[in-house]
Amino acid sequence: MITVYHYMILSAIIFSIGTFGVLTRKNAIVIFMCIELMLNAVNLTFIALSRHLQNMDGQIFVFFVMTVAAAEAAVGLALMIAFYRNRESIDTDDFNMLKW
Amino acid sequence: MYDYLWLIPFFPLVGFVFNGLFGKKIRNEAVIGGIGTLMIFLSFLVSCGNFFTLLNDSEKVHQQVIASWMSVGQLQIDWGFLFDPLSALMIMVVTGVGTLIHLYSIGYMHGETGFYRYFAYLNLFCFSMLMLVLGNNALVMFVGWEGVGLCSYLLIGYYFDKKSAGDAAKKAFVVNRIGDFGFLCGLLVLFWSLGSKGVWTFNFVEIAENAHLLQTGGVVVTVVTLAFFLGATGKSAQIPLYTWLPDAMEGPTPVSALIHAATMVTAGVYMIARLNGLFGMAPDTMMVIAVVGATTAIFAASIGLAQNDIKRVLAYSTVSQLGYMFLAMGVGAFSAGIFHLMTHAFFKACLFLGSGSVIHGMHHAYHKAHLHDDPQDMRNMGGLRKKMPITFITFLVSTIAISGLPFFSGFFSKDEILWWAFAGERGHWMLWLVGAIAAGMTAFYMFRLVFMTFFGEQKTDARAKDHIPESPLTITLPLMILGTLAVVGGFWGIPHALGNIFGHMPNYLENFLAPVFEHTQELNGLEIKPEMAHSAALEFGMMGVSVGIAVFGIFLAWVMYIKNPALPGKFVASFTGLWRVVYNKWFIDELYAAVIVNNCKRIGTFLWKGIDVKIVDGIVNGTAWAVKGIGGGLRYTQSGFLHNYAMGMVVGVVVIVGYYIFG
Numbered sequence: 001m002i003t004v005y006h007y008m009i010l011s012a013i014i015f016s017i018g019t020f021g022v023l024t025r026k027n028a029i030v031i032f033m034c035i036e037l038m039l040n041a042v043n044l045t046f047i048a049l050s051r052h053l054q055n056m057d058g059q060i061f062v063f064f065v066m067t068v069a070a071a072e073a074a075v076g077l078a079l080m081i082a083f084y085r086n087r088e089s090i091d092t093d094d095f096n097m098l099k100w
Numbered sequence: 101m102y103d104y105l106w107l108i109p110f111f112p113l114v115g116f117v118f119n120g121l122f123g124k125k126i127r128n129e130a131v132i133g134g135i136g137t138l139m140i141f142l143s144f145l146v147s148c149g150n151f152f153t154l155l156n157d158s159e160k161v162h163q164q165v166i167a168s169w170m171s172v173g174q175l176q177i178d179w180g181f182l183f184d185p186l187s188a189l190m191i192m193v194v195t196g197v198g199t200l201i202h203l204y205s206i207g208y209m210h211g212e213t214g215f216y217r218y219f220a221y222l223n224l225f226c227f228s229m230l231m232l233v234l235g236n237n238a239l240v241m242f243v244g245w246e247g248v249g250l251c252s253y254l255l256i257g258y259y260f261d262k263k264s265a266g267d268a269a270k271k272a273f274v275v276n277r278i279g280d281f282g283f284l285c286g287l288l289v290l291f292w293s294l295g296s297k298g299v300w301t302f303n304f305v306e307i308a309e310n311a312h313l314l315q316t317g318g319v320v321v322t323v324v325t326l327a328f329f330l331g332a333t334g335k336s337a338q339i340p341l342y343t344w345l346p347d348a349m350e351g352p353t354p355v356s357a358l359i360h361a362a363t364m365v366t367a368g369v370y371m372i373a374r375l376n377g378l379f380g381m382a383p384d385t386m387m388v389i390a391v392v393g394a395t396t397a398i399f400a401a402s403i404g405l406a407q408n409d410i411k412r413v414l415a416y417s418t419v420s421q422l423g424y425m426f427l428a429m430g431v432g433a434f435s436a437g438i439f440h441l442m443t444h445a446f447f448k449a450c451l452f453l454g455s456g457s458v459i460h461g462m463h464h465a466y467h468k469a470h471l472h473d474d475p476q477d478m479r480n481m482g483g484l485r486k487k488m489p490i491t492f493i494t495f496l497v498s499t500i501a502i503s504g505l506p507f508f509s510g511f512f513s514k515d516e517i518l519w520w521a522f523a524g525e526r527g528h529w530m531l532w533l534v535g536a537i538a539a540g541m542t543a544f545y546m547f548r549l550v551f552m553t554f555f556g557e558q559k560t561d562a563r564a565k566d567h568i569p570e571s572p573l574t575i576t577l578p579l580m581i582l583g584t585l586a587v588v589g590g591f592w593g594i595p596h597a598l599g600n601i602f603g604h605m606p607n608y609l610e611n612f613l614a615p616v617f618e619h620t621q622e623l624n625g626l627e628i629k630p631e632m633a634h635s636a637a638l639e640f641g642m643m644g645v646s647v648g649i650a651v652f653g654i655f656l657a658w659v660m661y662i663k664n665p666a667l668p669g670k671f672v673a674s675f676t677g678l679w680r681v682v683y684n685k686w687f688i689d690e691l692y693a694a695v696i697v698n699n700c701k702r703i704g705t706f707l708w709k710g711i712d713v714k715i716v717d718g719i720v721n722g723t724a725w726a727v728k729g730i731g732g733g734l735r736y737t738q739s740g741f742l743h744n745y746a747m748g749m750v751v752g753v754v755v756i757v758g759y760y761i762f763g
Contacts, residue, residue, distance in 0.1 A: 019750060022746050023743055023746055023747055023750065024743070026743075031742075092741070092742040092743070093741060093742075095742070096740035096741070
């Protein structure tokens with residue numbers, strides 16, 4: 001029997017993988033994908049708890065998150081292209097021009 | 101007629117604004133000078149109208165309020181005018197002499213680069229001076245008081261590209277500030293001490309009416325009047341603050357005539373006369389004034405004996421004559437002092453303008469001959485009476501007037517002062533003696549000036565001597581008018597003893613000014629000593645003595661500079677030390693420099709290098725350094741690496757969440 005706890009633990013594992021990726025990877029696209037991973041881990045929690053609590057609010061929220069994530073993907077990728085045109089790289093260590 | 105009183109200062113103000121704003125663009129000397137002169141002439145006409153209305157008016161004191169200035173609680177201060185015989189006389193002198201000097205300036209300043217600037221300042225000066233004499237309260241007077249100081253500064257420094265002129269202007273301003281400090285102190289102490297009796301006022305009429313609230317001869321009155329007198333010594337160049345006036349001769353000559361002889365320097369005398377109710381109540385102050393006045397009269401005259409610069413002689417003569425006016429104020433002879441102020445304005449303005457005419461001619465000649473000799477040095481002159489006949493006649497007449505020969509204007513006014521100094525209740529024979537000796541010195545140095553300049557051999561450089569012209573009409577016309585006034589101006593105030601001889605001719609001036617001074621003089625017993633009051637013989641005797649002294653001075657000058665020109669050189673050789681001290685003005689400037697100026701500089705340097713640089717700047721710079729240091733330290737937290745920021749966020753979230761879970 002798969003209980004709500006299983007879902008919670010799975011989503012915690014996915015969230016941690018995403019966080020770890022954001023902190024360790026240098027490639028901006030990979031970081032971006034890791035953020036998506038974190039968002040989807042949260043989505044999973046919402047769905048699982050919505051089902052568990054018999055409350056549809058969580059599911060509606062997930063739609064919002066997915067919409068925002070899609071918009072964010074479009075903006076983020078456009079940024080990435082702009083970065084690449086400037087620096088011939090999407091390595092985050094190269095984006096340090098505002099630093100002292 | 102009194103409704104148009106405001107026009108009197110208004111016209112010069114218009115002239116100032118017009119010439120100040122548009123003069124530079126116009127560049128036409130006839131227009132600029134014409135406007136400037138016309139404006140002061142219009143104000144002279146209005147003054148005449150008001151003056152003659154007042155002559156035939158039984159009510160002698162009028163106040164006109166133009167606008168409210170400030171209103172605080174019970175205190176109401178207005179832009180108001182006080183029109184009484186005293187201010188009427190003053191505006192006549194200021195606008196009358198002012199008009200002539202404006203006219204003269206058109207000729208004298210011809211071709212100067214700052215022509216418009218000169219006329220703008222001159223008009224501003226007339227405006228300030230008229231505010232000073234017309235103001236009905238001490239604050240309006242103070243506005244004028246500061247205004248004339250400013251104009252004096254601007255006009256002394258008119259040739260500002262010359263360092264000595266700039267220095268002289270600064271000196272005049274700084275010395276006057278010391279006096280102004282006294283004026284303000286006196287004003288505020290008076291304000292508070294009257295206020296504590298329930299009368300909050302700056303109005304002159306109200307001050308005079310309520311002066312009795314203060315104790316006669318008390319500390320308050322004495323302190324107030326002494327402080328006011330300090331203000332007067334600054335503005336009117338008395339000991340100890342007289343040193344700026346001789347240096348002020350750096351300005352153009354008409355300025356010396358108008359500001360530093362006829363009008364502004366008499367502001368101190370006017371102020372004491374205006375506040376006569378207070379000064380009459382302070383016998384100690386009156387004594388100080390009389391002593392300072394007499395001392396200044398003889399001291400400045402002694403310096404004038406040895407000067408060679410034609411304008412400097414006149415400058416010291418002015419200081420000396422102002423000393424007479426203060427002597428008059430000090431012995432309670434208010435109307436005699438104002439009388440001398442008036443006659444002095446005529447003959448001294450004429451003398452200064454005459455010296456300007458001489459300098460103008462000398463300058464012209466040197467310019468033609470391409471020489472750079474000093475056009476003001478009397479040792480380069482001589483024999484000018486044939487070259488400049490009009491200047492010579494007017495100059496001679498004024499010299500006789502200032503020397504006090506009978507029936508010229510200076511004779512009447514000076515003798516009245518000396519008579520009061522001798523026979524007045526507050527007088528003393530020593531004051532009279534000092535004044536009489538100073539009168540002899542005056543006669544000597546003035547005739548020395550005339551003899552060196554107009555008589556004898558011409559000592560001008562041979563290349564230049566034939567190019568000295570008589571000055572144009574704009575210059576000689578004012579000279580002739582002032583010369584005439586210097587002769588006849590005195591008949592307005594004939595002393596009683598002489599008046600009796602002329603068939604009971606009254607002393608018009610004294611009667612005219614009586615409404616202003618009578619009350620104070622009665623209240624404080626400022627009268628001629630009763631045992632001498634009716635002794636015409638004594639009065640004639642005193643007159644005879646002072647005329648005799650003057651004639652002796654003239655005779656001495658004649659012996660030394662006409663009959664036996666080698667005598668001054670011999671005198672200098674045998675009294676080298678004395679001569680050097682007098683020639684160097686008793687080393688007063690050097691004394692002031694050593695005792696006061698240098699110590700002030702030292703204090704200033706300490707405040708600059710010690711307090712300002714080290715402490716004040718230290719605090720400011722220290723704050724900046726601290727901020728910079730903290731910022732420098734915190735800068736390292738902004739690494740620019742995305743991971744560091746992300747790590748910070750994660751750690752933060754973990755901490756916050758952990759706090760809520762486990763806290």
